[in-house]
Amino acid sequence: MTIAPESRPLLPVATTPHYARGKRAAATCYWKCADQCAHPAPNPSANEYFRDVASKALSRRVMLGGMAVAAGAVVIGAEAIGAEPAAASTLAGKGHGYGRGKGLSFGPIETQDWTVDDVVVPEGYEWSTIIRWGDPILPGGHAFDVTRQSPAQQARQFGYNCDYLDILPSNPRHLRSMVETRRGRRGLLVANHEYTNRDIMFDDSYDDATKRAIERAAHGMSVVEVVRRREGGPWDYLRVAPKNRRIHMDTEFTIDGPAAGTDAMRTVEDPTGTKVRGTLNNCAGGTTPWGTVLSGEENWHGYLITSGEDERDARYGIETGSTRYGWELDDPRFDTRNAGYENEKNRFGWVVELDPYDPTAAPVKHTALGRFKHEGANVIIAPDKRVVVYMGDDERFEYVYKFVSKNRMRDGDDRRTRAYNKTLLSEGDLYVAKFQGDSPAGEIDGSGSVPSDGAFDGTGEWLPLVVDGESAVDGMSVEEVLIWTRIAADRVGATKMDRPEDVEPNPFTGNVYVACTNNSQRGSAGREAATEMNPRNANRDGHIVEIVEGDQTSTWFAWNLLIVAGDPSVNDSTYFSGFPADKVSPISCPDNVAFDTDGNLWISTDGQPSAIQKCDGIFRVTLTGRERGNVEQFLSVPRSGEACGPLVDVRDKMVYVNVQHPGDDGSFAEPTSYFPDYLDEGERGPVGSWRGPRPSTVQVYKKHGGRRWW
Numbered sequence: 001m002t003i004a005p006e007s008r009p010l011l012p013v014a015t016t017p018h019y020a021r022g023k024r025a026a027a028t029c030y031w032k033c034a035d036q037c038a039h040p041a042p043n044p045s046a047n048e049y050f051r052d053v054a055s056k057a058l059s060r061r062v063m064l065g066g067m068a069v070a071a072g073a074v075v076i077g078a079e080a081i082g083a084e085p086a087a088a089s090t091l092a093g094k095g096h097g098y099g100r101g102k103g104l105s106f107g108p109i110e111t112q113d114w115t116v117d118d119v120v121v122p123e124g125y126e127w128s129t130i131i132r133w134g135d136p137i138l139p140g141g142h143a144f145d146v147t148r149q150s151p152a153q154q155a156r157q158f159g160y161n162c163d164y165l166d167i168l169p170s171n172p173r174h175l176r177s178m179v180e181t182r183r184g185r186r187g188l189l190v191a192n193h194e195y196t197n198r199d200i201m202f203d204d205s206y207d208d209a210t211k212r213a214i215e216r217a218a219h220g221m222s223v224v225e226v227v228r229r230r231e232g233g234p235w236d237y238l239r240v241a242p243k244n245r246r247i248h249m250d251t252e253f254t255i256d257g258p259a260a261g262t263d264a265m266r267t268v269e270d271p272t273g274t275k276v277r278g279t280l281n282n283c284a285g286g287t288t289p290w291g292t293v294l295s296g297e298e299n300w301h302g303y304l305i306t307s308g309e310d311e312r313d314a315r316y317g318i319e320t321g322s323t324r325y326g327w328e329l330d331d332p333r334f335d336t337r338n339a340g341y342e343n344e345k346n347r348f349g350w351v352v353e354l355d356p357y358d359p360t361a362a363p364v365k366h367t368a369l370g371r372f373k374h375e376g377a378n379v380i381i382a383p384d385k386r387v388v389v390y391m392g393d394d395e396r397f398e399y400v401y402k403f404v405s406k407n408r409m410r411d412g413d414d415r416r417t418r419a420y421n422k423t424l425l426s427e428g429d430l431y432v433a434k435f436q437g438d439s440p441a442g443e444i445d446g447s448g449s450v451p452s453d454g455a456f457d458g459t460g461e462w463l464p465l466v467v468d469g470e471s472a473v474d475g476m477s478v479e480e481v482l483i484w485t486r487i488a489a490d491r492v493g494a495t496k497m498d499r500p501e502d503v504e505p506n507p508f509t510g511n512v513y514v515a516c517t518n519n520s521q522r523g524s525a526g527r528e529a530a531t532e533m534n535p536r537n538a539n540r541d542g543h544i545v546e547i548v549e550g551d552q553t554s555t556w557f558a559w560n561l562l563i564v565a566g567d568p569s570v571n572d573s574t575y576f577s578g579f580p581a582d583k584v585s586p587i588s589c590p591d592n593v594a595f596d597t598d599g600n601l602w603i604s605t606d607g608q609p610s611a612i613q614k615c616d617g618i619f620r621v622t623l624t625g626r627e628r629g630n631v632e633q634f635l636s637v638p639r640s641g642e643a644c645g646p647l648v649d650v651r652d653k654m655v656y657v658n659v660q661h662p663g664d665d666g667s668f669a670e671p672t673s674y675f676p677d678y679l680d681e682g683e684r685g686p687v688g689s690w691r692g693p694r695p696s697t698v699q700v701y702k703k704h705g706g707r708r709w710w
Contacts, residue, residue, distance in 0.1 A: 175413070445530070604643040
């Protein structure tokens with residue numbers, strides 16, 4: 001039986017070195033990103049701030065005038081971009097006439113202290129799990145037993161630390177625009193599995209080699225068929241179903257695009273350079289209009305060893321010593337010092353495309369989208385039907401990217417048309433963003449104070465890296481640009497951002513939102529100080545950038561900051577587009593962003609326990625009218641957990657979120673979270689006597705007067 005939070009057993013309070021600075025678990029940083037924040041950021045470039053580049057000293061009038069020409073005076077909001085348009089912040093505040101309502105009706109919850117071990121939802125809603133780590137999804141998979149795990153069993157079970165999430169209709173012919181699709185009563189749940197934490201997964205009965213093999217099977221992705229009795233009601237997953245699938249480190253992937261088959265992609269195991277086993281550290285993602293799912297390989301650097309002889313490896317943070325996971329002890333390809341495996345490192349760091357409707361199709365790694373630490377990849381269709389993908393490189397002082405396909409999407413739901421559309425990410429143009437602020441340098445002092453014009457805003461340019469199949473970077477070939485994309489972006493002078501994670505276009509307006517999670521090193525010795533688009537030194541709380549383009553294929557844009565995050569009650573450097581700071585839910589460390597079917601922005605956070613000593617959660621943000629900038633917290637996740645996803649369906653009045661790394665600050669013997677199986681002390685539950693945390697997919701839905709849904 002489940003019990004109320006106030007009646008649950010008290011959990012031990014772990015102490016770690018990170019807790020001297022905050023309340024994020026040290027284990028999360030150790031396993032998830034190889035402690036990247038504890039090391040100097042690997043971007044040593046001296047890119048100049050755009051405003052100070054004399055050769056690019058373009059006025060605001062000229063910049064936006066050029067944007068108008070490129071866009072053909074496309075209307076953005078209520079105003080056309082012309083020779084002297086309004087600033088992006090003004091345009092974004094105009095009503096767009098989209099949506100059918102104000103979204104879900106709920107009263108914002110109170111922020112929860114970082115020690116709370118519960119999923120907290122608004123009054124009138126309840127939550128349940130759809131699927132948990134270790135739940136069997138393939139034939140031969142056994143019910144989860146923490147004392148009897150094996151690599152073969154984990155390969156048949158839902159993986160660990162789920163991140164990106166979507167639920168697609170059961171038939172691709174039911175796909176319309178992603179904001180109009182009805183999910184019906186049968187669907188496909190797709191989730192990423194980012195990383196593992198062996199300290200809370202295993203007891204001492206497992207030997208180290210077995211632990212490592214189980215971890216390799218727990219990475220990757222899952223596809224699971226789900227059913228429900230009625231729309232708007234909770235889902236159950238099908239334990240055995242035709243489309244259920246596990247992607248893990250032994251799954252074969254196809255490598256495509258301009259870098260496929262080149263010398264830098266070949267190994268002794270794959271002399272063709274066109275296929276690779278497995279996918280690593282899959283973080284966020286995106287869903288395409290043709291019904292495939294994109295997944296970003298993010299902190300892959302923590303799994304591989306390099307000799308250090310190639311200086312380019314340092315730009316990605318690949319280490320020369322042993323790795324945390326130790327997979328090099330079992331498989332020589334993870335130690336690229338081994339003869340024949342020197343290029344294995346080049347085969348990770350890509351955007352992966354998976355077709356959940358075809359369990360026999362090999363997933364694809366798209367080299368045309370560049371290699372870096374991909375948070376995710378989000379798609380929108382331009383007016384000329386080309387496919388545009390926005391991407392962020394999740395590390396301090398890294399960049400924002402855009403891909404524009406060479407070919408155009410075809411309409412139709414027949415098999416041939418869908419097969420054609422699945423080729424659209426194999427060839428196209430790649431760009432990186434450069435931003436310009438419009439305020440005097442003296443007004444950007446690192447404190448986060450709003451400039452005298454009342455907004456953080458300006459203009460920008462998409463700098464070409466690859467165009468029309470040719471390199472736009474002096475001294476680098478196309479394959480070099482795509483394999484060492486960070487170095488190419490350094491050379492063209494891209495703008496350093498504060499950990500640009502999820503980058504997502506609004507499907508109603510086309511405006512693009514960039515979640516900059518944080519950057520505590522900004523303004524430190526030898527590091528770039530505050531800029532108008534990154535206005536705080538020692539930025540612990542992060543911010544959201546809003547980009548307004550003429551259309552998605554334009555190379556010019558206007559931008560503004562929608563939110564400069566933090567807890568306004570203790571931090572006076574917050575900003576919410578003019579909305580009163582004392583009326584918002586405190587928010588810190590924005591990570592993933594999404595849009596509901598009414599066009600509202602939703603933000604999930606990763607790092608609030610460290611920054612403001614509150615549990616992470618998901619938040620709705622109004623984008624237009626008098627409420628623009630209003631932040632309302634909908635959900636809070638358990639202690640040490642991260643809110644991933646999210647997926648919000650206003651029509652069904654349902655919200656979905658993956659709860660990642662709950663209880664990461666504990667151990668197997670002394671768990672600090674019991675999520676999601678909260679049981680009375682001493683009660684024997686479905687997983688035996690162990691009641692430790694299990695990363696899970698959670699669904700939130702309206703209560704119906706205490707009646708069951710069926």
